[in-house]
Amino acid sequence: MSTPNIVFKNVSFQYRNQTEPTLKNVNLEIMPGEKVLLTGPSGSGKSTLDSLLNGVIPAEFPGELHGQVQINGREITELDITALSFEVGTVLQDSDAQFVALTVAEDVAFALENDQRPVPELHERVAQWAEILDLPELLSHKPQELSGGQKQRVALAGVLIDNEPILLLDEPLANLDPAAGKASMELLARLADERGLTVIVIDHRIEEALQVAFDRLIILKDGQIIANDTPAEVLQTDVLLKNGLREPLYVTALKDAGIDVAQLSGLDDLPQLELPAQMGQQLATWQASLPQPPVETKPQPLLRGEGLNFGYAGQPPLFTNFDFTINAGEMVALVGQNGTGKTTLINLITGFLTPRSGSLTLGSQPLEQLSVKERAERIGYVLQDPNQMLSQTMVFAEVALGLKLRHVPADEQQTRVAKILKVTGLYPYRNWPLSALSFGQKKRVTIAAVLVLEPEILILDEPTAGQDLAHYAQMMDFLADLNRDLGVTVVMVTHDMNLMLSYADRALVLDQGRFLAQAPPAEVLTDQAVIKQAHLSHLSLQTLAQKxxxxxxxxxxxxxxxYERSKQHAYQVEN
Amino acid sequence: MPTKLKTDPKPIAGSQQRAPWINRLSGTTKIVILLGLSAIGMVSYDTRYLVLLTAFAFIFYAAARLKWRQVRGLVYAIIGFTLLNLVLVYVFSPHYGAEIYGSSHVLFGSGFFVVTTEELFYLLNMTLKYIFIVPLILAFLYTTDPSELAAGMNRIKIPYKICYAVELSLRYIPDFMREFKQISLAQQARGLEISKKAGIWQRVKGSSQILLPLVFSSLDRIEVTTRAMRLRRFGTQKKRTWYMSHPLAKLDYGLIFFTVVLIVLGIALFQVNGGRYYNPFN
Known part of the structure; x- marks a missing residue:
């Protein structure tokens, strides 16, 4: 029996500028070589726990620590951020910010450079780790030339080169397309097994993370551990959904069908899951009783691009003779792997970029002569990062800005802003400073700020990125309501296959500047070739149905x- | 989103067909040559010496094998600036040459703006300084790998935190430019008109609306970057090593030695000339 390498005994932590502790009486033991998935809703204390482990607390955020934290047998109070960095390697969520050097090789070598290791050793160990993480041909590349998955591998190499026994990853699945996310988790699992690493992954994308085997699933809520067991056992309970976390969809389906999941072993490993025939029958009967959702077709074209040609300077053309159509009143998902032209296409529509040739028409109006500002009045664009859009200090002023800059009379501004704030549920916050809002609330403010101009089309880049299930469902239902009640056409750029299936009428699958498919999401998700080529992923529901x-x-x-949407909707109305 | 900023492969720019010897020079050597020669070249007004430096500089320029179109923009700008500078020096002090050299050979004109051989000779010396320093800077700028620059600076005892700050700014310039562009466009979509459809005042005023989000996003970025660096022990030791530093080769030592000889020669000439100026009018 080995001794645990991470021990928390009655740990509470309170930030200096807060009135209540963020972690409350946490008890936890993690054994060497364990793979742990740590999750919890926003504000549950995940990041605080993470910062305690790598020393960012107290180095950056001082506060009061009670109880005992031991890492590899040493008291944390005796270890500073530098000493801890030899025990715990951290990969930050933003793998771009983690990349602090000019080239891959230098970034991998960074920690050793700071330890004053001799130059020949730097080269030797960088070469060794580049080999392990499949980076050799990228060593002289700059960060701007790498994909999200590649940046993450660089970050891993730059941390693992120290041979720390514990590896801590903060939201490794953010910013990756489904295929890259899966590859990343598999790589992590392989490294952990080969090198006997203790791995702690902090993420709320539970289904995606559980594509590889974890030994333990820990759930934090309000600073306390509310579940700490094998993933299979945690999934058998209702703790995830009850606490605003997304359960793997196949598990929810089994439970909804009234199947006693306590009878199923290895519930976290869907490919290996053995579903007894009688349970399969029960699921089939249950699904047959569900109503088939109506399929609406909305064939009236609203936005059209014809013969578009575009390429970035010094690179091969991205779009050649490209056509697309968005129909009036539809909800469209634009999907495809990272770097394949989704954002570029949106930028051509909004006028952020100008095509070399080709035409864009909205209704009957050609867009070429319209400036970015003029297009924005008809095509609202909500960027992924709300911070790039917000420029005022107060919520009301922010939402009113677009009207003010368009010289709308003050009293009309008041009424229109008030109306939109009510629609978006932000009215109670109208006099709040933006800095006091959460990421999800800021995102909502940017949507309000765009909607106040009453655009015909709303384009959203990753509308639900960084939001837990409760906020996700709120946001998406809100968009669906807008679409249904106000007839706003919605275009969503997303990596989330469930979102696509649940909310989109149509999926546009983009791959290297051409459409692989333009079809209902269900059709796309059953096309094996399209899924592979466009880096999409299967739904776990499909695998379950087969079983x-x-x-x-x-x-x-x-x-x-x-069915799930109506259930959540009812739940939200209740609360 | 790929941008057109990702043009340069290894050095800041440059023709890389056969890697001329100048590309193999260590960053340290280049910095020593550049700093050493520009210092002595700025101080000295000995025409013969400046001609020697110019010849030396052109050896490097030739070795860098730059294409004219790569550098012409910069060269035109510098020529323009130099001419302006010369005219202004003349306008403000047309008698400065006569003062320095202690004689006055009038070529033409009279009164305050009289043109003397001494003044022209003084201006010639000033021009020579540009003629030697510009090709040297261009040659080094286009053949130095930015990664090596920080290592090279650190070797000549510049504190490594300063050197790394230089490296980090090179690292983040493309990101910063992209961020700026993105915010600017996002703000235009909000309703800020800074395209040609707006007046110049409107455009200037509008640009200020871009600043706030840019500052906030940069501060966020700095916070995360600092954390990333601390988590990998940056700044914990008195010194650090550099992946990109390579030991000085014979050629490096040779050139550094030659640079020192040139500097000593320049100083010796101060003795011979009895000051910074070489005076052919005696």
């Missing part, structure tokens, strides 16, 4: 997600 012998897997998935 249960349900022939029409995708219609099962559609029915289930529709």
């Amino acid at each position: 249960a012998g349900i022939a029409d897997a995708i219609s099962f998935a559609e029915k289930f997600t529709a």
Whole structure:
């Protein structure tokens, strides 16, 4: 029996500028070589726990620590951020900010450079780790030339080169497309097994993370541990959904069908899961009773691009003779792997970029002569990062800004802003400073600020990035309501396959400047070739349907997600 | 989103076909040559010496094998600036040459703006300083790997935190430019008109609206970057090593030695000339 390398005994922590502790009486032991997934809703104390482990607390955020934290047998109070860095390697969420050098090789060598290791040793160990993480041909590349997955591998190499026994990853799945996210988790699992690393992954994308085997799933809420067990056992309980976290969809489906999941072992490992025939039957019967969601077709074109040509200077053309159509009143998901032209296409539509040739028309109006500002009045664009859009200090002023700059009379500004704030549920916050809002609330402010101009089309880049299930569902239902009640056409750029299936009428699958598919999401998700080529992923619901012998897997998935939405909706109304 | 900023492969720019010897020079050597020669070149007004430095500088320029189109913009700008500078020096002190050299050979004109051989000779010396320093800077700018620059600076005892600050700014310039562009466009979409459709005052006033988000996002970025660096022990030791530093080769030592000889020669000439100026009018 080995001794744990991380021990928390009755740990409470309170930030200096806060009135209540963020962590409350946390008890935890993690054994060497364990792979742990740590999750929890926003504000649950995940980041605080993470910062305690790598020394960012107290180095950057002082506060009061009670109880005992031991790492590899040493008291944390005796270890500073530097001493801890030899025990715990940290990969930050923003792998771009983690990249502090001019080239891959230098970034991998960074920690050793700071330890004054001799130059030949730097070269030797960088070469060794580049080999392990499949980076050799990238060593002289600059950060701007790498994909998200590659940056993450560089970050891993730059941390693992120290041979720390514990590896801490903060939201490793953010910013990756589904295929890259899966590859990243698999790599991590392989490294952990080969090198006997203790791995702690902090993420709220539970289903995606559990594509590889974890030994433990720990859930934090309000600074306390509310679950700490094998993933299979945690999934058998209702603790995830009850606390605003997304459960793997296949688990929810099994539970909704009334199947006793306590009977199923290895519930976290769907590919290996053995579903007894009688349970399969139960699932099939249940799904047959669900109503088939209506399929609406909205064939009236609203926004059209024809013969578009575009390429970045010094690079091969990205779009050649490219056509696309967005229909009036539809909700469209624009999907595809990172770097394949999704953002570029949006930028061409909004006028952020100018095509070399080709035409864009909205309704009957050509867009070429319109400036960015003029286009924004008809095509609202919500960027992924709200901080790039917000420029005022107060919520009301921020939402009013677009009207003010367009010289709308003051009293009309008041009424229009008030109306939009009510629609978006921000009215109670109208006199709040923006700095006091959470990321999700800021995102909502940017949507309000765009909607106040009453655009015909709303384009959103990753509308739900960085939000837990409760906020995710609120945001998406809000968009669906807008679409249904106000007839606003919605275009969403997303990596989330569930979102696409639940909310989009149509999916546009982009790959290297051309469409691989333009079809209902269900059709896209059943096309093996498209999924592979565009770095998408299967739904776990499809795998489950196959196991249960349900022939029409995708219609099962559609029915289930529709059912799920109505259930969540009812839940929100209740609360 | 890829941008057009990712043009330069290894050095800041440059023709890389066969890696001329100048590319193999260590960053340290280049910094020593550049700093040493510009210092002595700025002080000295000995025409013969400046001609020697110019010849030396052109050896480097030739070795860098720069294409004219790569540098012409910069060269035109510098020529323009130099001419302006010469005219202004003349306008403000047309008698300065006569003062320095203690004689006055009038070529033409009279009164305050009289043109003397001494003044022209003085201006010639000033021009020579530019003629030697510009090719040297261009040659080094286009053949130095930015990664090596920090290592090179650190070797000549510049504190490594300062050197790394230089490296970090090179690292983040492309990101910063992209961020700036993105924010600017996002603000235009909000309703800020800074395209040609707006007046100049409107555009200047509008640009200030871009600053706030830019400052906030940069501060956030700095915080995360600092954390990333601390988590990998930056700044914990008195010194650090550099992946990109390579030991000085014979050629480096040779050139550094030659630079020292040139500097000593320049100083010796002060003795011979009895000051910074070489005076052919005696």
